Amino acid sequence: MQIYSESDVDTDYLSDKQVTILGYGSQGRAHALNLRDSGFDVVMGLRPDGASWAKATADGLVVKDPASAVQNAAIIAFLIPDMVQKSLYEAVLPNIAQRATLLFAHGFAVHFKQVQPREDLNVVLIAPKGPGGLVRRQYEEGHGVPCLVAVQQDTTGDALTLALAYAAGIGGVRAGVIETTFAEETETDLFGEQAVLCGGATELIVAGFETLVEAGYQPEVAYYEVMHELKLIVDLLHEGGLKKMYKFISDTAAWGDMISGPRVVDKNSRATMKAILDEIQDGTFAKNWIAESDAGMPNFRRMLEEDLQHPIEKVGAELRGRMDWLDG
Numbered sequence: 135m136q137i138y139s140e141s142d143v144d145t146d147y148l149s150d151k152q153v154t155i156l157g158y159g160s161q162g163r164a165h166a167l168n169l170r171d172s173g174f175d176v177v178m179g180l181r182p183d184g185a186s187w188a189k190a191t192a193d194g195l196v197v198k199d200p201a202s203a204v205q206n207a208a209i210i211a212f213l214i215p216d217m218v219q220k221s222l223y224e225a226v227l228p229n230i231a232q233r234a235t236l237l238f239a240h241g242f243a244v245h246f247k248q249v250q251p252r253e254d255l256n257v258v259l260i261a262p263k264g265p266g267g268l269v270r271r272q273y274e275e276g277h278g279v280p281c282l283v284a285v286q287q288d289t290t291g292d293a294l295t296l297a298l299a300y301a302a303g304i305g306g307v308r309a310g311v312i313e314t315t316f317a318e319e320t321e322t323d324l325f326g327e328q329a330v331l332c333g334g335a336t337e338l339i340v341a342g343f344e345t346l347v348e349a350g351y352q353p354e355v356a357y358y359e360v361m362h363e364l365k366l367i368v369d370l371l372h373e374g375g376l377k378k379m380y381k382f383i384s385d386t387a388a389w390g391d392m393i394s395g396p397r398v399v400d401k402n403s404r405a406t407m408k409a410i411l412d413e414i415q416d417g418t419f420a421k422n423w424i425a426e427s428d429a430g431m432p433n434f435r436r437m438l439e440e441d442l443q444h445p446i447e448k449v450g451a452e453l454r455g456r457m458d459w460l461d462g
């Protein structure tokens with residue numbers, strides 16, 4: 135494994151170069167403000183009629199339309215939703231300088247060939263392992279969120295140096311930057327969010343809630359047990375791994391964990407995880423998600439609405455309303 139830290143990075147490497155950021159959402163805002171505060175020359179490329187334009191201007195950034203913003207850029211960061219990267223790339227391509235660098239925060243569009251970069255361009259990945267809000271907050275506190283770096287095309291010979299300087303500018307090098315490939319980042323990221331972080335965790339919570347409520351327990355008590363308290367456990371794991379969790383939970387909880395955990399995540403669950411990974415690797419997941427996006431996301435909207443109508447959401451909103459220390 136190759137991991138880069140501050141001594142490996144030439145942080146001044148981008149000091150005379152323009153960095154253009156397309157998109158002002160979760161990652162876009164964090165990268166733009168961190169790079170600006172690190173002394174970089176940042177230009178935002180945003181839709182003139184979009185809501186982000188006013189927000190970025192109010193934050194003191196230089197804002198142009200995407201086609202104008204890419205014109206003098208040495209690095210162009212595509213921090214817009216994965217499904218719209220292809221059309222925006224094609225729209226701004228005529229204005230992108232020869233031998234500029236395209237930067238992505240997730241490899242989806244490039245790995246699944248939605249974006250097929252011009253041959254003269256560098257193509258790099260800086261993927262923070264955390265949401266944009268955290269990327270900004272950690273930077274402001276003098277820390278950083280760890281990142282992955284990958285180089286897909288290196289026509290200028292310094293693509294890695296450029297990518298690492300960018301990672302330093304957003305604070306990522308403070309926590310270490312691990313070298314990967316577009317394929318590894320894309321496939322592991324999709325698997326993680328589907329099987330464990332988002333899909334796996336929410337299904338586990340909802341199934342636990344339904345099991346308790348169907349057995350006649352109060353929904354409020356079930357909510358505290360399976361959703362509210364999860365944060366305490368995740369914090370222990372995040373800070374100190376399994377060891378810290380086992381140290382802080384009771385012996386009864388640890389015994390129950392070891393006896394019952396493998397019954398919930400059993401051979402079937404593991405076989406399903408492998409099937410999910412296979413569909414990511416062979417492109418089935420990407421093909422279906424692109425088709426869903428092209429169709430205007432009808433199933434996405436329906437399933438999201440169903441999730442948000444679940445009784446755990448109603449009881450959760452009521453209980454969280456009583457905890458004024460939570461920022462909902």
Ligand code: NAD
Pocket residue numbers: 156157158159160161162180181184186212213214215216218222239240261262263264265266
């Ligand atoms: P987002 O949905 O938060 O932001 C999207 C922004 O893109 C909007 O604010 C808008 O400014 C712009 N935009 C939306 N549609 C557009 C269009 N049709 N044309 C032009 N601009 C448009 O996006 P995000 O979650 O920050 O994701 C950006 C990239 O970062 C993606 O590749 C994503 O996979 C990656 N990423 C996200 C996270 C995360 O935590 N959100 C973490 C790591 C990597």
Ligand code: MG
Pocket residue numbers: 332333336337441
């Ligand atoms: Mg779910």
